[in-house]
Amino acid sequence: MKRPGLASTLVKIVLLCLLDAVAVWGVIILGSRGSYALLGFLAVGTLLLNFVSLSKRAxxxxxxxxxxxxxxxxxxYPIVYTVYISTTNTQTGHILTKDQVVTQLESRTYQPPDGLHFASTVFQDEDGQLVVILSDDAGAMLVAEELEFLPLAADDPRLERDGEGRIVAVGDHVLLEGLAVFSVLSELETRRYTYGTTYLQLSGIEEFREVVPLYAFDEGRNVLVDLRSGVEYTPVEGTFTAPDGSVVEPGFRVNVGARNYTDILSDEGIRSDFVRVFTWTIIWALLSVVFSFALGLGLAMLLNDPYIRGRFFYRSVLIVPYAIPAFISALVWLGLFNTEAGAINRILQDLFGAAGKVPWLQDPIWAKAMLIFVNTWLTFPYMMIISLGALQSIPGGIYEAARIDGANGFQRLTRITLPLLLVSTAPLLIGSFAFTFNNFTVVFLMTGGRPPVLGAATPAGATDILISWTYRIAFQGVRGNQLALASAIAVIIFVIIATISAINFRFTKALEEVHRGV
Amino acid sequence: MYRRHGWLGLIVRHGLIWLAIAFALFPVVWIVSASINPTNSLQTQQLIPPNPTLAHYKTLFTDPNVPFLQWLLNTIKVSGITAIGTVILCAIGAYAFSRFRFTGRRTGLLGLLLVQMFPQMLAMVAIYLLLLAISEYLPAFGLNTHPGLIVVYLGGAMGFNTWFMKGYFDTIPRSLEESAMVDGATPFRAFVRIIIPLARPILAVVLIIQFITAYGEYILASILLRGTRMYTLSVGLRFFTQEAYSRRWGTFAAAAILGAILILLIFLPLQRMIISGLTGGAVKE
Structure with a gap:
């Protein structure tokens, strides 16, 4: 191996130094914000990058x-994180960590009735910078150019007064009067000024009041104290709860162990939804594969016939459904299946009269039939192509031998073609099953899981498959986003898919390839 | 197994094939007809339009309420960058797995095999929360950004494609690079100058399949993209069919055709190559 030149080594080291400097800066920022997961990721990543660039062994x-x-x-990381979320109570109202919630609550304030209060005047310079001057009943004054109020002497040289002794300017800053004050109120409102050890905040158009923290978190006793009323809130399952049952929003994320999983198994409502959705998912994937394979295989056998002319043309046309992006086909079919005005019902009504008005989207059975029909349309070209490949790999000599032994056409199909074909296409069929099992696009775009099922405990419609159910629990729930429950279901789907894949490995040489060490 | 057919047998066989073609092209014919039909309604569409028009196509490019062009460009941008990134990153990784011998190589390969069977979208909740966290520190790669979506897609594409390319690299004889390295080339130089040109077919297959996959991806895009102008075609097209097929059927039809035509133009001429790529891995469709 050639030794790298001095110049390229130098460039490498300079680049690494720059990168490390940026990383150190990032670590400091993340550390100060308490974001330790990201901090760890960045630190480990940077160390790894240094090691990899400098070590010969790496x-x-x-x-x-x-x-x-x-x-x-x-x-x-998302896989691991999914498993973690599935053991927490993460959902709307419990999204943040406890530290984040405590920080948020500790920044809430209230105005104590006997607190300090001041009259305020506001000044603004040409750049829009604001200066506030406060005066109390005794006439003592405070000034804030930044977010801190400091004492102001009445004879401060920056102050300009008019004939009546009113202050009209502070340095470059000019007094805001009348309506002009209103234009800066919304900005002032959000500011919290410090004054000594306490805080001052805008409380009226020309008034500032002392505000003090509403909550304090006692780390040692693990209680949140309401400083105004003295009520103590203890964390109960991710919510600060008072002895009388009242709570402080928002709640935070806590570990709940396997509860999401046991809910799926033991909660009457969730379990019955799960069983129904799971059953339909299996039926959906199985029937889609069976129908599209049957159709694809039949066409492959017709197209494999050397005495049929125009086979290349036929093949190219028949592959079109597979070449159109599925999301487009699904939406087009949805229009054609429209109950009131779709092309399909118009044709059926021409043929069968009023009975031809099929409730494709309103009736669970018809909706399921429609989904399987459309998915068959989407997948049969793929099945046709893999069957064609498999058919061509069956040596013709076997058929000759069978014919000489007196086998008829049907026997040749069931005894030679199908068994040999299944051996070579089995892994692809299992793969197709696994893919259809999670084919969110078709189900979600066409029915969105509808029609709804009355009395379902979760947003689970009649045509929801596991993955679309997960999506709806996570992002479309009526009672907010139940991210933890959705993650638990995702983990279960993963176990199912892993099992299917493990079976599939037996059919492929993938594992051998690993062990052979090529 | 086949014998010459009588004329009856031929008619039956061609008849069956034409029946299948009618099934395959049924929605295509209707949607093409709808796109040139002057009516914009599902109800009044006739299969053979009385006065064909290109008005619906014009709407797509001129009506500011239909950001179709924006969606199409977004999609091409996201899919294109994802595809190119996948090819580069996976080729480099696959080369190391194919040519170098190092501790942890076998574990790495096994890990790759296991990871690639996990459909990335199952981790949608975690990915959403991850991008939510990233938004806070690096808004350019957070929620509702194309770079964020591309990074997510790239991650999802690594496992299978690295594995897939490694298999192809294994079939390229090593003697070629070895002679180059004897002449003083670094391994990286040998990779760029010798392996890459020889591996062009597999690079093209991965590029195209990845482009098509990202083009049609719906679930992650719908979770991560929020603003109408940020949408990719799959999210956007649904968005405007939601209102009412009955009022915008023609416009939708024109959009569907333009959206599909790009992929058809890539797919049909290269179908053999793409299908060999899709089935060659055999583990994942």
Whole structure:
């Protein structure tokens, strides 16, 4: 191996130094905001990058690292994170961590009735910078140019007064009067000024009042104290709760162990939804594969016939449904299946009169039939192509031998073609099953899981499959986003898919390839 | 297994095939007809339009309420960058797995095999929360951004494609690079100058499949993109069919055709190559 030149080594080291400087800066920022997960990711990533760039032993990692960063960041970490979320109570009202919620609550304030109060005047310069001057009943004055009030002497040289002794300007800042005050009120309102150890905040158009923190969190006793009333809130399942049952919003994220999983198994409502959705998911995937394979295989056998002319043309036309992006086809079919005005019902009504008005989207059975029909349309070309490939790989000699032994056409099909075909297409069929099992696009775009099921405990419609159910629980729930429950279901789907894939490995050489060590 | 057919047999066979073609093209014919039909309603569409018009296509490009062009450009941008990024990152990784011998290589390969069977969209909640957190520190890569979506897609594409390319690289004889390295080339130089040109077919397959996959991706895009102008075609097209097919059927039809035509133009001429790529891995469709 050639030794790298001095120049390229120098460039490398300079680039690394710059990168490390940025990383250190990032670590400091993240550390100060208490975001330790991201901090860890950044720190480990940077160390790894240094090691990989400098160590000779890690040479192969230089090639692997770029891809690994994406793989870890967007697949492995999300998988681990999904498992973690599934053991928490994460949902609307419980999104933040306890630390984040405590910080948020501790920044809430109230005005004590006997607190300080001041009359205020506001000044503004040409850049829009604001200066506030406060005066109390005794006439003592305070000034704030930034977010802190400091004492102001009445004879301060920056002050300009008019004939009546009113202050009309502070340095470049000019007094705001009348309506001009209103234009800056919304900005002033959000500011919290410090004054010594206490806080001052705008409380009226020309008035500032002392505000004090409403809550204090007692780390040692793990209670949140309401400083105004003295009520103590203890955390109960991610919500600060008082002895009388009243709570402080928002709640926070806590670990609940396996409760989301036991809910799926033991909660009457969720379990019955799960069983119904799971059953339909299996039926949906199985029937889609069976119908599209049957149709695809039949066409493949017709097109494999050397005595049929125009086979290339036929094949190219028949592949069109597979070449159109599924989201487009699904939406087009949805229009055609429209109950009132769709082309399909218009044709059916021409043929069968009023009975031809089929409630495709309103009736659970018809909606399911429609989905399987459309998915068959989407997938049969794929099945046709893989069947064609498999048919062509069956040696013709076997058929000759069978014919000589007196086998008829049907026997040749069931004894030779199908068994040999299934051996070579089985992994693809299982793969197709696994894909259809999670085919969110078709189900979600066409029915969105509808029609709804009366009395369902979760947003689970009649045509929801597991993945679309997960999506709706996570992002479309009536009672907010139940992210933790959705994650638990995702983990269950993963276990199912992993099982299917494990079976599939037996059919493929993928594992052998790993062990052979090529 | 086939014998010459009589004329009856031929008619039956061609008849069956034409029946299948009618089934395959049924929605295509209707949507093409709808796109040139002057009526914009599902109800009054006739299969053979009385006065064909291109007005619906014009609407797509001129009506500011239909940001179709924006969606199409967004989609091409996101899919294109994802596809190119996937090819580069996976080729580099696959080369290391194929050519270098290092500790942890076998574990790495096994890990890759396991990770790639996990459909990334199952982790949608985690990905959403992750991007929500990233938004706070690096808004350019957070929620509702195209770079964020591209990074997510890239992560999802790594496992399978690295594995897939490694298989192809294994079939390229090593003697070619070895002679180059004897002449003083670094491994990286040998990779760029020798492997890459030889592996062009697999690079093209991954590029195209990844482009088509990202083009049609719906679930993650719908979770991560919020603003109408940020939408990709899959999210956007649904958005404007939601209102009412009956009022915008013609406009939708024109959009569907333009959206599909790009992929059809890529897919049909290259179908053999793409299908060999889709089935060659055999683990994932």
């Amino acid at each position: 040479y192969p990692l230089r090639y692997l690292l770029p891809g690994l960063i994406f793989l870890f960041g967007m697949v492995v």
